[in-house]
Structure formats: C-alpha cells, structure tokens
Amino acid sequence: MKIAVFSTKPHDREFLKGGSHEFAFLEPRLDSTTAELAHGFGGACLFVNDTADAAAIDSLADGGCRLIALRCAGFNNVDLQAAKRRGIVVCRVPEYSPYAVAEHAAGLLLALNRKIHRAHARIREGDFSIKGLMGFDLHGKTAGVVGTGRIGAAFCRIMLGFGCRVLAHDPFPNPALQQLGVEYTPLPRLLESSDVVSLHCPLTPGTAHLIRAETIAQMKPGVFLINTSRGKLIHTPDAIHALKQGLIGALGIDVYEEETGVFFENLSDTIIADDVLMRLTTFPNVLITSHQGFFTREAVENIAATTLANIDEFAATGDCTNRVHPA
Numbered sequence: 183m184k185i186a187v188f189s190t191k192p193h194d195r196e197f198l199k200g201g202s203h204e205f206a207f208l209e210p211r212l213d214s215t216t217a218e219l220a221h222g223f224g225g226a227c228l229f230v231n232d233t234a235d236a237a238a239i240d241s242l243a244d245g246g247c248r249l250i251a252l253r254c255a256g257f258n259n260v261d262l263q264a265a266k267r268r269g270i271v272v273c274r275v276p277e278y279s280p281y282a283v284a285e286h287a288a289g290l291l292l293a294l295n296r297k298i299h300r301a302h303a304r305i306r307e308g309d310f311s312i313k314g315l316m317g318f319d320l321h322g323k324t325a326g327v328v329g330t331g332r333i334g335a336a337f338c339r340i341m342l343g344f345g346c347r348v349l350a351h352d353p354f355p356n357p358a359l360q361q362l363g364v365e366y367t368p369l370p371r372l373l374e375s376s377d378v379v380s381l382h383c384p385l386t387p388g389t390a391h392l393i394r395a396e397t398i399a400q401m402k403p404g405v406f407l408i409n410t411s412r413g414k415l416i417h418t419p420d421a422i423h424a425l426k427q428g429l430i431g432a433l434g435i436d437v438y439e440e441e442t443g444v445f446f447e448n449l450s451d452t453i454i455a456d457d458v459l460m461r462l463t464t465f466p467n468v469l470i471t472s473h474q475g476f477f478t479r480e481a482v483e484n485i486a487a488t489t490l491a492n493i494d495e496f497a498a499t500g501d502c503t504n505r506v507h508p509a
C-alpha cells in the first residue's frame with residue numbers, strides 16, 4: 183500500500199520501514215487543509231497532534247484513503263463516526279511501552295519534588311547553594327492514580343516501590359493491583375487524600391477538564407499534580423489560578439490542551455502567542471515536557487512494528503485487529 187505519513191519526525195523515517203509498503207514522509211500535520219497531500223494514497227499514518235476531523239476525513243476519503251493507521255494509542259483526535267461513514271478503517275497501537283510513559287511521569291514527580299530542574303540551572307551558573315531546594319520523602323505519602331490501564335498500572339507499581347500508599351480510581355478495577363495493595367476509591371476521596379495525583383485516563387467527553395476549579399478545591403492544598411495523559415484533562419487557567427494560590431504545590435505536564443502546533447516544534451526563533459502556556463513556563467514549580475513520555479527506543483520500535491503489522495493486516499484482509507470503533 184501507499185501510505186502518507188503525516189507529522190513526520192526523524193525517528194519515524196528511521197524506524198518506519200520494511201515490508202512491501204511505500205511510505206511518503208510528510209512533515210505537515212494532518213488537518214482539513216493538508217489532507218489533500220494524501221490524495222492518491224491508500225492510507226494515512228497519523229500521530230497525536232494530527233486532526234482527523236470530519237472535513238479532513240472527507241478529503242482523505244475523496245482522495246482514495248481507506249485506512250487511518252495511528253502510530254499512537256490515543257484516538258481522541260479522530261472523528262470515528264466520520265471515518266465509519268466514509269468507509270475508512272481506523273487502527274491504532276494500543277500498547278507499546280507503558281513503562282515509557284509511567285517512568286516519565288515518575289521522572290516529572292521526582293524532579294519537581296527534589297527541584298532537580300532548579301538545582302541543574304543553579305549549578306550551571308556556579309551557584310552551589312541548596313536553599314529552597316528542600317523536598318519531601320515520597321515514602322509513606324499517598325499517591326492517587328486516575329486510570330489504571332496499562333500506563334496507570336505501571337505507575338502504581340512504581341509508586342508502591344517508593345513505599346507510597348496508592349489510591350486508584352478507574353471504572354474497571356484491576357485485581358492484580360488490588361492484590362499488591364492498591365485501594366480503589368471514588369474520585370472525590372482519592373483527590374482529598376492524595377499528596378500526589380497522576381492522571382492516566384484517556385481523554386473522552388466524560389474526562390475533559392476532569393481537573394478544574396471544583397475538583398482542585400477537593401485536593402489537599404499543596405498537591406503535586408502530574409499529567410502525562412492528554413492536556414485537556416486539565417483546565418489550564420484553573421490550574422494556573424490554583425498554582426498562584428498555592429493550592430497546587432507543583433505541576434508536571436507532558437501534555438497541554440493547546441499543544442498542537444507548539445509541542446514537537448522548535449519555536450525558539452518565534453514569538454509564542456499562547457499566553458497561558460507562557461505563564462506556565464514562569465512558575466518555578468511547574469515542569470513541562472513536550473509530549474515525550476512515549477519517547478524511548480523500546481516504545482518507538484514497538485510503535486513502528488505494530489503500525490507495520492496493522493497496515494499488513496489491513497492490506498491482506500481489509501480489516502485490522504487493532505481497529506478502533508466509534509463508541
């Protein structure tokens with residue numbers, strides 16, 4: 183099959199190869215204005231910040247596209263109803279390395295707690311003082327994990343390893359985690375009891391702005407909030423307000439609700455227009471990474487292998503085991 187790969191980065195060229203398919207590596211993100219680039223291709227391969235809304239899908243379908251192969255797990259950026267209506271099969275990579283994202287979440291937490299980002303900056307300036315860098319022992323603290331699928335489960339195990347009490351909230355409790363001592367609880371109790379809250383649920387209409395003024399008010403003052411899932415789980419202006427009041431003690435994010443067009447790009451020569459994002463960068467207790475949670479060698483190899491297998495299966499059968507259906 184001929185596949186148009188949108189939002190191409192160097193690692194895509196390096197890993198997405200092999201098999202009998204012909205890949206055209208395109209740097210633009212997919213949206214309704216760029217979908218035409220895929221005309222004449224049987225499939226489009228998309229990443230997290232491509233926008234496969236109804237207009238983009240209509241254009242892809244008009245151009246002969248029959249497959250959207252997501253090289254990611256989340257699929258909130260694809261209008262699945264529109265794809266179904268236009269006869270396009272959507273498949274994804276449901277699992278590639280839950281450890282990559284869970285370990286990154288733990289990294290954000292550790293860096294924020296022990297202020298490693300600030301210590302690094304100080305030492306580069308010849309300032310070896312430790313004033314203001316005091317953290318706390320994670321051992322004995324309570325970690326609240328929202329969503330205990332693949333990544334949330336790996337994060338629970340890491341927190342248990344640190345000696346934390348782990349509370350979890352998920353409509354589908356995982357008995358293996360319960361056996362390890364993870365306690366499932368309704369969200370309000372998790373929020374009011376946790377020193378650290380880490381988000382690992384998908385973005386759906388039901389979880390959008392799960393963290394907003396009302397839910398922040400339920401949290402322990404000074405809570406450490408980590409989000410490696412999807413930016414829109416947090417209402418960012420409410421989080422900024424809570425940071426200014428000290429209600430949120432630290433915020434670690436790998437995702438941001440308006441990240442499209444910013445994350446993954448080098449904008450160091452431009453004026454960034456997003457005042458909310460720029461305000462976030464001014465807090466000493468906010469650590470932002472640019473959607474790199476997935477970015478380990480193992481994960482990228484697995485993403486490429488599953489994407490190729492998905493395309494192979496679709497080319498052979500017209501369907502795919504990792505197909506995503508509308509809810």
Ligand code: NAI
Nearest residue numbers: 256329330331332333334351352382383384410411475476
């Ligand atoms: P998963 O599908 O294995 O687990 C998601 C879990 O969330 C499920 O157990 C589900 O029951 C639970 N859930 C659904 N609604 C919920 C709610 N309202 N409250 C609490 N739990 C709820 O997904 P996986 O692989 O663990 O990924 C989680 C999320 O991480 C993805 O949806 C994606 O947005 C994000 N992600 C981020 C990456 C990054 O690079 N930062 C990379 C990969 C995924």
